[in-house]
Amino acid sequence: MKKEKIVIANWKMKLSISETLELAKKMKDKFVSLEESNILLAVCPNFISLLDVGKIFEDSKIKLGAQNVFWEDYGSYTGEICASMLKDASCDYVIIGHSERRKFKIESYEMIHKEIAAVLKIGGITPIVCIGENWDERKTDRRDFVLFDQLQQAFVGIDIEKGQQIIVAYEPIWAVGSGTAIEPSEAEYAHKVIKLTLNDMLGADIVNENFKIIYGGSINSENINSFIGLENIDGMLVGSASLDAEEFYKVIKAVIC
Numbered sequence: 001m002k003k004e005k006i007v008i009a010n011w012k013m014k015l016s017i018s019e020t021l022e023l024a025k026k027m028k029d030k031f032v033s034l035e036e037s038n039i040l041l042a043v044c045p046n047f048i049s050l051l052d053v054g055k056i057f058e059d060s061k062i063k064l065g066a067q068n069v070f071w072e073d074y075g076s077y078t079g080e081i082c083a084s085m086l087k088d089a090s091c092d093y094v095i096i097g098h099s100e101r102r103k104f105k106i107e108s109y110e111m112i113h114k115e116i117a118a119v120l121k122i123g124g125i126t127p128i129v130c131i132g133e134n135w136d137e138r139k140t141d142r143r144d145f146v147l148f149d150q151l152q153q154a155f156v157g158i159d160i161e162k163g164q165q166i167i168v169a170y171e172p173i174w175a176v177g178s179g180t181a182i183e184p185s186e187a188e189y190a191h192k193v194i195k196l197t198l199n200d201m202l203g204a205d206i207v208n209e210n211f212k213i214i215y216g217g218s219i220n221s222e223n224i225n226s227f228i229g230l231e232n233i234d235g236m237l238v239g240s241a242s243l244d245a246e247e248f249y250k251v252i253k254a255v256i257c
């Protein structure tokens with residue numbers, strides 16, 4: 001059987017509520033033909049549209065994800081949303097530690113660690129943990145160290161139950177939203193570094209059983225083909241190219257071929 005491929009759409013804060021629902025409906029209709037494929041497809045809309053998008057995707061293969069989560073499960077945390085609320089809203093996935101949150105909300109790896117722990121404790125939701133170096137770190141040859149450090153801070157001391165899935169998204173910050181993906185060979189190399197680091201930290205059995213590693217950063221229908229078939233890349237996290245049903249469909253078709 002062909003290996004399952006993961007494609008996650010991150011709609012960020014780029015669509016109004018009505019645009020979000022319209023795109024969700026379009027995707028549900030257009031993607032029916034993918035029902036039998038080896039794809040694991042999830043869409044992460046804004047918080048305020050989660051319930052309605054969830055209803056649209058009911059009875060389809062498209063899963064629902066959130067773009068963020070808070071680490072406590074109850075209390076005086078104005079403006080925050082916890083993992084059990086996401087579960088109530090039928091989310092199967094949640095993005096944690098996206099570089100835009102690290103930049104604009106000054107999220108630290110201590111917070112990211114607590115968010116991962118909270119999601120795993122609730123169970124039933126797969127965290128998509130974003131890591132990746134910035135341009136300065138890349139050009140001064142510090143990428144491997146940065147990945148190692150981010151993985152350590154995120155996962156050391158985390159309890160992983162049998163069967164619990166965790167996705168690590170390698171998102172080089174300099175490629176995210178730039179319109180140009182990095183060289184596929186460089187992505188493959190970084191994924192290998194991530195896999196070997198996780199193997200060292202947690203043991204290869206746990207990594208093979210519980211972890212998937214996906215790439216994110218300016219993936220579109222033009223460049224997707226050069227990422228297909230790379231050994232350590234289990235899928236894609238797609239931003240801009242997921243905002244158009246036709247374009248996103250082309251990306252997905254390339255991934256499952």
Ligand code: PGA
Binds near residue numbers: 179216
């Ligand atoms: P992009 O976004 O595809 O627009 O670069 C990816 C992401 O931020 O997850």
